[in-house]
Amino acid sequence: MSHKRMPKRKAAIAVGGVAALGAAALLLPNAMASQDKSDTNAAGTLGTARTLKASDASGLATQLEKTLGTAFAGSYYDSAKQQLVVNVVNGDNNLTAQAQKAGAIVREVQNSTKALKTAAGTLKSKATIPGTSWAVDPRTDKILVTADSSVTGAKWNKLQSAVQSLGSGMATLKKSAGSFKTFVSGGDAIFAQTQQGGVRCSLGFNVTASDGSPAFLTAGHCGVAAKDWSDSQTGQPIATVDQAKFPGNDFSLVKYNDKTTQAPSEVNAGNGQTVQITKAADATVGETVFRMGSTTGLHNGQVTGLDATVNFASETVPGGTDTVNGLIQTNVCAEAGDSGGSLFTQDGSAVGLTSGGSGDCTSGGETFFQPVTAALQATGATLGAGGNAGNGGGAGDQSGSAAPSASASDPAGAGGSQIGGSADPSASATDPSGSGSASGSGSDQSGAGTGTGTGTGDQSGSGTANDGSSLPGSN
Secondary structure (H helix, E strand, C coil): CCCCCCCHHHHHHHHCCCCCCCCHHHHHHHCCCCCCCHHHHHCCCCCCCCCCCHHHHHHHHHHHHHHHHHHEEEEEEECCCCEEEEEECCCCHHHHHHHHHCCCEEEECCCCHHHHHHHHHHHHHHCCCCCEEEEEECCCCEEEEEECCCCCHHHHHHHHHHHHHCCCCCEEEEECCCCCEECCCCCCCEEEEECCEEEEECCCEEEECCCCCEEEEECHHHHHHCCEEECCCCCCCCEEEEEEECCECCEEEEEECCCCCCCCCEEEEECCEEEEECEECCCCCCCEEEEEECCCEEEEEEEEEEEEEEEEECCCCCCCEEEEEEEEEECCCCCCCCCCCEEECCCCEEEEEEEEECCECCCECCEEEEEHHHHHHHHCCEECCCCCCEECCCCCCCCCCCCCCCECCCCCCCCCCCCCCCCCCCCCCCCCCCCCCCCCECCCCCCCCCCCCCCCCCCCCCCECCCCCECCCCC
C-alpha cells in the first residue's frame, strides 16, 4: 500500500520511541547477564549446549516443548552463557537425549507445567487481592508471588495462607517496596481528554490493521480511558481507538484518522540512525530486553517471569480489582506515562507493551508487559506497513529535535517531533525530557524547553541503560 509521508509532527509520533538506542549492536557487549546463581547448577552434563541468541533460544524452546510433551516444564535463557536451559519432569532418557542433541541444557525439576498452572489457579481463587501478582519462574521451578506495599494485615495473612496451601517447593512470596499501578498518567506523548481531565500514554508499535489502515498498538487501559488521541496536549485528535481490552488483557489498536498516514517500519534512533523492528517475538525468561517510554526513556533489564497475573487496584471501581493475565514480568523500571510503550530486543523483535508495575527508575521495581504476539493475534493487525516489519517505541521520544513551537514547560518530549530526530544542541540543561529550542513558544506542551544548556538532564534520548552500558551520546 502506498502512503504519503506525514507532516513532521505526525510522522514523528508514528516512528516509535526507541530513540538513543543508536546502532543496536553496540548494546550487545554490555547486555545484562543473568544473575541467577542456579544457572550453573542447572547445566546438564550430557551433550554440547549451543551458543544462541535469545531469539533463537525462544524458537528452540518452542520446538522442544512439542518434542518433550508433558515432560516439558518450562525453559529459560542463560544470557551469561548464551544457552537455553530446559526443565523436564520424569525425564525419558530418549527425550532428554533429543533435547541435548538439539543444543539445550537439560535439568530435571520437581514441578511440572501442569502443577504450576494448577497452583496459579489456586492463587486466583484464594488470593485475587489488589496489589498482588504471580508468574511462573522456570529458573526456580516455582510460582513467584509478589505483594506490593498496600498488602498488609488481613490481606497479607490471606496471601500467606494461600501460598502455604500450595505446599512446600511450589511458590515463593516476596514483598515489593512500591505499589502496583498502571502507568497511565505522567509526562508523555500521546494525549487524550476525558471528563476527569487529560491522560497521556506512550505509543507502542506501528501496525497495519486487518483492513489495511495504518494504526498503532498501545496499552488497553489507555484505550479504555479515552477514544481519541492526539500528538500534543492541545492538538486535534489524529487517531481513534478501534479495539481496546482491559482488564483481562491490556492492549489497544488505535487507527490513524488519515488513511494515507505513513507509519514507517523503522525507529529513528537519533543522529541519523534508525533501528528496524523486523518481527514480533515471544519473551524468554532470562533474555535482555529494552523498554522505551516517553517519561523515562530507554531502560533495559531481564525477563523474570511469564504468564504473569497482576491484580491492579481498580481506578474506576472503589475497592475493586482489575486483573490482567498472561503478562511478561521483568525487572525493567517504568514510571507514570510509560504505559503502552514498547518492549523489544536488541535484534529488533517487538516483545511487549508496557502495562504497569511498581517502583520507579530511581529505586527500581517490577514492570509487566502485554505480549505483542497476543495483541497482534487478537486484533488481526500486522507489524509495520502491512508486512512483518514493525516499528517499536514509546510515543514520546524525548531526544527528538526541537520544533519552532517548542515550549519551555514541556514535560513530555522534544520539540513537537516527539519521537525521533537528533538532539538539538540548544537543549535545556533543566529539561528532563529532551532537547530544547531557543525559539520556543509559551503553550505547546509537546515541545522541549527553551535555553542553551548542555542537555544533561535528558533521561531518555540518550544516557545509560540499566546495566551500565553507555549508549551513543550518553550524558
